[in-house]
Each structure stands twice: as C-alpha cells, then as structure tokens.
Amino acid sequence: MTDIDIGLDSHNRNRSHDKADKHNEDSSSHDGHDNRTSKSYSPRHTGRLKAPPRIAFLLHHVRSHPEAYLVAFSTLYFRLFPIIFTHNSTPLSVYLAVVLVFIPVKVILAAWRAYNSSSYASKGRKRRGSFLLPSNGPSTTGRAKKGGGAAQSLLWLCGALFSIWVYTTGISSPFPTAASIMAHSPTLQEQQARNSSYFIAASFWNNEDILDSWTKQALELIDSLGRPNVYVSLTENDSDDNTASKLLHFGRELTRRNITHSVNITTDLRGYPPENPWHSIKHRMGYMANLRNGALEPLERLNRRFANVIILNDIVFHHTDVLKLIAAVGGDDVGGPQAKYPMSRQMAKPGKRRMACSIDMDGATVYDTWVLRDRCGRPVSGFWPFFTSEEDKKAVRENRVLEVGTCWNGLVVLDGDMLLDPPLRSKNADWDAATLRFQQPPECIISECSLLPLAITNVTGGAPVVMDPSVIVGYSIGWWRYYAVWMRMPVVRLWMNIFEQGYWNLWWKLGMGKGLRWAGLDNGKEKNECIITGWPRCESEERDYTVKGGIRLGK
Numbered sequence: 001m002t003d004i005d006i007g008l009d010s011h012n013r014n015r016s017h018d019k020a021d022k023h024n025e026d027s028s029s030h031d032g033h034d035n036r037t038s039k040s041y042s043p044r045h046t047g048r049l050k051a052p053p054r055i056a057f058l059l060h061h062v063r064s065h066p067e068a069y070l071v072a073f074s075t076l077y078f079r080l081f082p083i084i085f086t087h088n089s090t091p092l093s094v095y096l097a098v099v100l101v102f103i104p105v106k107v108i109l110a111a112w113r114a115y116n117s118s119s120y121a122s123k124g125r126k127r128r129g130s131f132l133l134p135s136n137g138p139s140t141t142g143r144a145k146k147g148g149g150a151a152q153s154l155l156w157l158c159g160a161l162f163s164i165w166v167y168t169t170g171i172s173s174p175f176p177t178a179a180s181i182m183a184h185s186p187t188l189q190e191q192q193a194r195n196s197s198y199f200i201a202a203s204f205w206n207n208e209d210i211l212d213s214w215t216k217q218a219l220e221l222i223d224s225l226g227r228p229n230v231y232v233s234l235t236e237n238d239s240d241d242n243t244a245s246k247l248l249h250f251g252r253e254l255t256r257r258n259i260t261h262s263v264n265i266t267t268d269l270r271g272y273p274p275e276n277p278w279h280s281i282k283h284r285m286g287y288m289a290n291l292r293n294g295a296l297e298p299l300e301r302l303n304r305r306f307a308n309v310i311i312l313n314d315i316v317f318h319h320t321d322v323l324k325l326i327a328a329v330g331g332d333d334v335g336g337p338q339a340k341y342p343m344s345r346q347m348a349k350p351g352k353r354r355m356a357c358s359i360d361m362d363g364a365t366v367y368d369t370w371v372l373r374d375r376c377g378r379p380v381s382g383f384w385p386f387f388t389s390e391e392d393k394k395a396v397r398e399n400r401v402l403e404v405g406t407c408w409n410g411l412v413v414l415d416g417d418m419l420l421d422p423p424l425r426s427k428n429a430d431w432d433a434a435t436l437r438f439q440q441p442p443e444c445i446i447s448e449c450s451l452l453p454l455a456i457t458n459v460t461g462g463a464p465v466v467m468d469p470s471v472i473v474g475y476s477i478g479w480w481r482y483y484a485v486w487m488r489m490p491v492v493r494l495w496m497n498i499f500e501q502g503y504w505n506l507w508w509k510l511g512m513g514k515g516l517r518w519a520g521l522d523n524g525k526e527k528n529e530c531i532i533t534g535w536p537r538c539e540s541e542e543r544d545y546t547v548k549g550g551i552r553l554g555k
Contacts, residue, residue, distance in 0.1 A: 067102065074101040083275050093174030095495050099170075110156050120209060123337055148389060174484075176334075177226040182321045187330025188323065196307035199416065201233045201295035205316040208241040213477055214316070216249045221319035227546075230481040231302065232261035235295045262298055281445050281521065289438035289448040296419065296437065305424045306416040313360075313473075315410040316480035321358065321471040325413035328356035332339050333401040354456045354464035355416045357407035358471040359386075363482040367407070367475065369450045369518040373405040375463060377535030382516025384504055385469075393508075397501065399470035403463040405535060405546075408449035410473040418456065433459045444530035444555045445521060454532070454551050461548035532554060 076099030079090060124154050149318045182188045200218070204211070232254060236244050244265050251263040280550075292311070299306070306327050327334050331353055360367040365382030380386045385396035395402035417429035418436040425431060439451045455466045474480030486492060507513055521529050534550035 004224055008475055016342040027506065033140075066073045067106070070105060071102050071261065088404065091499065092495060094493070095499070096492075099162070099491060103159050104167070107156060107159045107163050111160075119526050123395065145234050151423065166411070166491050170494075173487055174488035174490070174493075178220075178320055178323055181320055181334050182224075182240075184334050185323075185327035185330070185332045187327050187332050191307050191326075192226075192244050194307075195226070196227045197231070198305060199231050199233065199299060199306040199309045199419075200234075200312065201292075201309065202312040202314070203291050204234070204243050204247065204314050206243060206519070207240045208239075208243050208246060209477075210316050210477060211250075214312075214314075215253075217247070217317055217319045218250075218312075219253070219257075221322050222257075224319060224323060227257060229466050230259060231298065231304070231306070233264075233295050233298045234262070235264045235266070235291065236307060237266045237291070238251070240515050264294065281526070282441050284342045285446070285448050289440055290450075292438045292448065294324060299350050299419055300421075303424070305420060308416050309414045309419050311414065312413045313408075313410045315360065315473040315475060316477050316484075317358070317411055317473045321468075322411065322413065324468055324471055325356040325411065327411050328401050328466055329353050329415055333468075352415070352460070353466055354402070354418060354460060354466065355407075355453055355466070356413050357404070357409050357465070357467045358411035358473045359467060359469050360410035360473050360475070361401060361409075362475050362479055368409045368449075369516070370521075371406055371408045371447050372456050372467075375403045375536065376538035378538075379407045379518040380549050381513050383513050384509065396469045399467050399468075401468050404465055404467045405457070406450045406453045407455075407465060407467050408447075409467070410475075411471065431459065442553055444553060445526065445528050446530040446532075446553065454553075457546050457551050458551045461550070462545050528555065 061446050070361070071094070075090075078093040078096045153195075182192065202214075202309055207214070212498075220231070222522070234247055234251070247263055247265065251261060254261045284326040295311070295548070296309070308329060310322060310326075324334055359372075366372065366380065366386060369380055369382060374380065374387050374389065374392055379389050380388075387393055387396060387402075392402050414436075415431075417425040417431050418433075433455075436452070438448045438453065439455065443446065456464050457522045470488075472480070472484040474483060487496070504513075522525060530553045533552045533554065534546065536546050538542035538544070
C-alpha cells in the first residue's frame with residue numbers, strides 16, 4: 001500500500017514538473033535574449049553538421065565540373081583494372097571513357113532534359129538543377145539559344161547514333177561464325193563436299209588453368225568440321241597439377257560424342273629434375289621433337305587420309321581461327337579488314353601452300369620471336385606491326401595472310417599429304433619426300449619448330465609457309481582476351497585506325513621499331529646457334545623466292 005502511494009505521489013510530481021517546464025517555456029518566449037540562448041543549446045535547434053573543408057571543396061568542385069570527373073573516373077577504371085582489360089594505355093583508356101561512358105551519358109541527359117523542359121514549361125514550373133543535369137531556368141535557355149538550336153540538335157543526333165553503334169556493333173564479338181567462314185572459303189566448301197578428315201594433335205604439361213577453355217573450343221571446332229571427320233590425339237607427361245585428370249575427363253566426353261581419339265598419359269618421361277629435364281639446349285630440342293612426334297604417332301597406324309593436320313600448343317584459342325588457317329593453307333584469305341564479315345581472296349603465289357601459322361601474343365609483344373622470320377629470313381620486332389618490309393606491315397595492319405620464312409607461334413595447320421605415307425596421299429599431293437616429322441637438331445642449335453617449315457621449303461621451294469595475323473592465340477586467358485577479343489572489337493579497331501597507326505608509324509620512323517627484335521640465344525652470347533643461308537633476296541625489285549634445296553644450316 002505504501003509503495004503504491006509513493007508511486008502515485010512521484011507520478012503527480014512529474015506531472016507538476018511538466019507543467020512548470022511548459023510555463024517556463026511560455027515565459028521565456030517573451031525574453032529575446034533568453035530565447036536565443038535556449039536555442040543555441042537546444043538539440044532541436046542545433047545547426048546542420050558541416051563536412052570537413054577539403055571534402056566540402058572536393059564536392060563543390062565535382063558539382064562544378066561533372067563532365068571532367070565523369071571522364072576522369074571512367075579513365076581510371078579502364079586503366080587500372082587489369083583483371084578486365086590487362087594493360088590499356090592511358091590514351092586508349094581516355095578514348096574508351098569518352099566513347100563508352102561520356103558521350104552516351106551526355107546524350108541520355110540531353111534527351112531527358114529536353115523532355116523535362118517541355119513538360120515543366122507546359123506547367124509553368126522550374127526544375128531544380130542536379131549533378132550533370134542543369135535547371136531549366138533562363139540561363140540554360142539562353143545558352144541553348146546562343147549555341148544554335150539546329151546545330152546542337154544535329155550534334156546530339158550524331159552522338160545518339162554513335163552511341164547506338166558503340167553498344168550494338170562496336171563492342172560485339174570480333175569472331176566470325178564458322179558458317180560465314182565456310183561460306184566464303186572455296187577450300188572449306190570443297191573439303192566439306194568430300195567429307196574430308198582432320199587430325200588434331202596437342203601436347204600438355206601443367207596446363208590446368210587453360211584446359212577448360214581449350215577443351216570447349218576444341219569441341220566447337222570438332223562440331224564445325226563434323227564429328228565423324230576428326231581424330232584427336234592428346235599427350236601429357238609428368239604434370240604436377242590436374243592436367244592429366246582433366247584430359248582423361250575430356251577423353252570420356254569425346255567417347256560419349258563418338259569422336260575417335262587417343263589420350264596418352266605418361267610419367268617419369270621428363271627425368272630428374274622434372275622442371276628441367278634437359279642437359280643442354282640441344283638436348284631440349286630433341287626432347288621436344290620426340291614429344292611432338294608422339295602426338296603424331298597415330299598417323300602411322302590409322303590407315304586413313306587426312307586433308308589437314310592441326311597441331312596445337314598449350315594455348316588459348318578460338319575455334320573459328322583454326323578454320324581460317326585451314327582456308328589459308330588451301331589458298332584462301334578469309335581475314336582482312338572485315339574479320340567479322342569474311343571476304344575470300346585467292347592469293348597469288350608460286351606453288352602450293354603447305355603450312356599456316358597463328359601469331360602468339362604474351363605480355364606486350366610476340367612470344368615466339370626465336371622461330372618467326374619473314375620470307376627473307378629476317379627476325380621480327382616485338383613491336384606491332386612486327387615485320388621489316390612495308391608490304392608485310394601493311395598486311396598485318398589489314399589482317400591479311402602474308403608469306404613468311406618460318407613460323408610456329410602456338411597454332412599450325414599443315415597440308416596432310418606431307419605427314420602421310422605415300423599410299424595415303426592424294427593424287428595432287430606433289431610431295432615426293434619422306435613422311436614429314438619433327439627432326440632431331442643438327443650439330444648447331446635451332447628450334448625443332450624452325451626445322452619443320454625449313455624442311456617443307458627445301459622440298460617444295462617457293463613460298464609454302466604463311467601466317468594469318470588475324471589469328472591470335474595466347475598462353476593465358478587474360479592476355480588472349482586482351483589481344484584476340486578486346487583489341488579487335490570494332491570500337492577499339494576504330495581507335496587503332498585513327499590514332500595508333502600514326503603513333504606506330506612515327507615509332508618506326510624514329511628507328512625504335514627494331515626494339516625487342518630477336519638477337520640470338522642468350523642475347524647473342526650463345527655462339528653455337530645455327531646460321532640459316534639460302535633465303536631469297538628482298539632487296540631486288542622483282543619478287544624473289546626460295547629454290548628447292550636452297551636452305552642450308554651452318555654455324
């Protein structure tokens with residue numbers, strides 16, 4: 001009972017205090033000085049929190065120059081995110097920021113402003129300004145009138161059409177479809193009509209990172225050529241990762257699809273230590289020749305004619321690029337400036353083409369500069385467009401097939417007759433030499449991948465080896481995406497045609513194009529490297545070609 005009385009008494013006192021507070025507030029409202037003092041300490045009248053001066057200045061600067069910051073932030077995105085674009089240059093990053101972000105945003109905001117201005121004007125209301133979008137007050141109208149209504153409308157229309165092109169065609173895939181390549185290649189059409197067969201060979205070691213991409217594109221290629229028409233030969237040795245298990249899984253998938261194949265997994269082939277199985281460079285070349293011949297071994301027992309032999313390194317590639325190389329061996333050039341929409345050209349050449357190569361990019365340059373030589377035997381530069389003669393440079397710029405002396409560079413398509421026993425060769429094989437295989441190195445040092453095209457040239461003479469610079473492969477998915485996909489998108493090709501070509505032309509004129517050129521093993525310190533003689537002369541006005549048996553190796 002006492003507790004209840006105390007509680008009620010306390011409640012009554014609280015009510016009396018509330019009334020007193022209300023009375024004090026009413027009385028203080030008549031005292032100006034007291035009123036100001038109470039407001040300064042009352043939470044309800046506390047002023048808004050102010051940002052630190054530097055942040056406030058930055059925010060004010062961003063609002064004052066929104067377009068500049070839009071371009072700057074977009075440029076940083078394209079320049080500093082290597083996971084997506086690997087290593088865009090700063091000028092290219094600025095260009096991408098303008099065409100992919102700035103122009104589309106400005107066009108959209110201009111359309112929105114025009115729509116809202118007419119809507120607000122019809123209601124007699126004024127719209128408040130915001131970031132990137134000014135108000136519809138008199139100043140904006142005045143500026144629009146000064147700029148010229150018709151000219152400004154035309155400018156926005158051009159920007160809108162360009163933005164539509166950028167986000168439809170400009171960023172589309174640079175790869176043509178398999179059907180379009182076959183439709184423009186007489187070689188592929190003829191082979192398809194005859195149900196020609198193809199032999200695919202590849203060797204692997206510690207390639208787990210790229211095998212998912214490799215197997216996916218290989219299956220796409222097989223479906224394009226026809227499953228009954230393809231034989232796949234895969235070899236692997238002594239991998240430390242999951243390469244062997246992935247290849248065995250791929251073999252089971254080939255079995256499920258009724259694709260004839262062989263998967264040869266070996267151990268203890270590399271010897272000790274496994275990361276360096278060769279005692280010298282010469283020993284390494286012999287070791288690699290044996291590995292590559294191991295992948296070609298089924299050719300000796302299949303008793304089957306193959307129109308082409310496709311040899312793949314441990315690379316990232318696109319299946320349509322293999323079709324382009326098959327067409328190139330047959331004499332067709334289905335690349336060119338319109339890679340997405342192929343145009344076939346029959347190349348003027350002496351004799352028959354026997355071998356076509358891709359170009360392998362890694363880092364900021366061509367990877368296999370040891371093997372790659374122009375048709376006169378000169379080494380290439382690591383800088384685009386790589387070659388010495390203006391004719392070859394032009395072919396690279398236009399993505400046209402060009403003649404080379406030697407090449408390998410990750411992906412090769414060979415005329416099948418050279419690798420078959422004589423009874424299996426076609427009637428027009430024109431190959432009287434022994435069955436072609438990778439040779440053991442001579443006394444001097446040379447890559448086994450150079451010996452193969454040199455052997456072909458010595459047998460046939462002329463210009464049997466070509467390269468298609470539009471066929472780009474890589475040794476990692478990131479670099480392949482950068483060079484084969486991103487750099488060949490139409491919107492980036494536009495940049496290359498307008499800006500980069502002039503830059504690289506100046507680079508070569510200043511004499512810096514010879515940088516990253518192959519200077520010999522160990523930068524020329526290895527004195528036992530082979531010297532190749534018998535190349536055609538490129539200085540003569542008339543086009544010169546290699547004669548049969550003219551290539552010689554010496555120290």
